[in-house]
Amino acid sequence: MSGRLAQKILEGDEKSAARLISLIEEGEQEGYRELSLLYPHTGKAHVIGVTGPPGAGKSTITGKLAVVLAKEGKKVGVVAIDPTSMQGKGALLGDRLRMKDAESEGIFIRSMANRGYSGGMARATAGAACVLEALGKDTVIVESLGAGQAEKDVFYLCDTTIIVFTPDYGDEIQLLKAGLMEIGDIVIVNKGDLPGTAEAQRELSICASTRIGTDGWTPPVLVTRADKGEGLTQAAKAINDHWSFLGRERRQQKRKEKTRTFVEDLVKEEMWTRFSSAVRGDKECIRITEDAINRKIDPYSAARQIIEKTLLTIKTPTED
Numbered sequence: 001m002s003g004r005l006a007q008k009i010l011e012g013d014e015k016s017a018a019r020l021i022s023l024i025e026e027g028e029q030e031g032y033r034e035l036s037l038l039y040p041h042t043g044k045a046h047v048i049g050v051t052g053p054p055g056a057g058k059s060t061i062t063g064k065l066a067v068v069l070a071k072e073g074k075k076v077g078v079v080a081i082d083p084t085s086m087q088g089k090g091a092l093l094g095d096r097l098r099m100k101d102a103e104s105e106g107i108f109i110r111s112m113a114n115r116g117y118s119g120g121m122a123r124a125t126a127g128a129a130c131v132l133e134a135l136g137k138d139t140v141i142v143e144s145l146g147a148g149q150a151e152k153d154v155f156y157l158c159d160t161t162i163i164v165f166t167p168d169y170g171d172e173i174q175l176l177k178a179g180l181m182e183i184g185d186i187v188i189v190n191k192g193d194l195p196g197t198a199e200a201q202r203e204l205s206i207c208a209s210t211r212i213g214t215d216g217w218t219p220p221v222l223v224t225r226a227d228k229g230e231g232l233t234q235a236a237k238a239i240n241d242h243w244s245f246l247g248r249e250r251r252q253q254k255r256k257e258k259t260r261t262f263v264e265d266l267v268k269e270e271m272w273t274r275f276s277s278a279v280r281g282d283k284e285c286i287r288i289t290e291d292a293i294n295r296k297i298d299p300y301s302a303a304r305q306i307i308e309k310t311l312l313t314i315k316t317p318t319e320d
């Protein structure tokens with residue numbers, strides 16, 4: 001175990017932090033070894049999630065909020081999961097552009113690719129947040145598209161989650177809205193310059209007041225005009241209020257539950273990875289599946305036979 005990167009990160013070296021995040025993103029075992037050395041140094045930072053539908057203004061809000069919070073004296077780091085980064089570097093540059101104020105303030109920003117796999121994203125994001133904290137950040141903002149379960153998993157890791165909507169969301173977003181409202185601690189109606197803003201705020205306030213799984217916190221519904229930087233001081237205040245509301249006890253409780261879920265998810269993910277690599281190309285497993293296709297056996301028995309056969313042969317992946 002080298003620990004060289006970990007050591008440099010703890011000394012505040014940003015290049016090493018960027019390097020380690022890349023290793024984690026690529027799923028390299030070496031990255032996880034370094035991360036394990038950082039983990040004991042973390043757990044105190046305020047992790048803030050910013051989510052919502054595509055184009056709602058998440059990056060603009062994230063960049064401007066980062067600046068407001070930094071001006072309050074916080075040490076801010078940003079992780080942005082880019083929904084379109086699979087198409088190349090353009091989108092990452094787009095994020096850069098939207099967060100240029102933050103970047104010029106010296107705020108550490110890291111864009112990560114959304115590789116389209118579930119679970120892996122939460123794993124990489126949690127890792128990146130941990131690296132930023134080890135680097136000395138006390139406030140970490142995570143931006144991600146709030147669409148599928150994988151994206152939602154990312155927010156299991158946040159202390160405060162902000163949901164960004166716009167006044168022009170259509171009916172198709174109703175379900176998404178309901179799902180997102182469950183995890184939101186602060187709701188923002190961005191693009192307050194568009195018609196329908198007051199109505200959207202009213203409607204979302206009703207949703208917020210009936211939030212499921214209520215912990216005594218009613219999510220405030222704020223209006224912003226992020227491109228002009230309007231409303232972000234209030235948003236920062238809401239973030240600070242929520243942090244105070246959580247206090248030590250609620251925060252610990254929330255993290256306890258989230259860490260438990262996260263560990264379970266990692267077990268599921270890793271089990272599945274190991275299981276599928278054991279099954280892949282295995283002649284007997286292929287034969288069992290074919291028997292099910294030809295109705296020689298039923299699919300339930302086929303699945304059981306494959307599991308029983310494979311469990312004995314699953315190996316620990318080699319470290320390098």
Ligand SMILES: Nc1nc2c(ncn2[C@@H]2O[C@H](COP(=O)(O)OP(=O)(O)OP(=O)(O)O)[C@@H](O)[C@H]2O)c(=O)[nH]1
Binds near residue numbers: 194
């Ligand atoms: N009219 C208006 N446009 C805004 C406002 N805030 C952001 N925008 C614009 O909306 C567009 C999308 O903003 P982003 O910040 O990239 O939105 P996003 O949610 O991060 O987008 P994705 O990450 O691609 O889902 C950009 O062109 C912004 O300039 C606003 O308050 N009003």
Ligand SMILES: [Mg+2]
Binds near residue numbers: 058059143
């Ligand atoms: Mg964005």
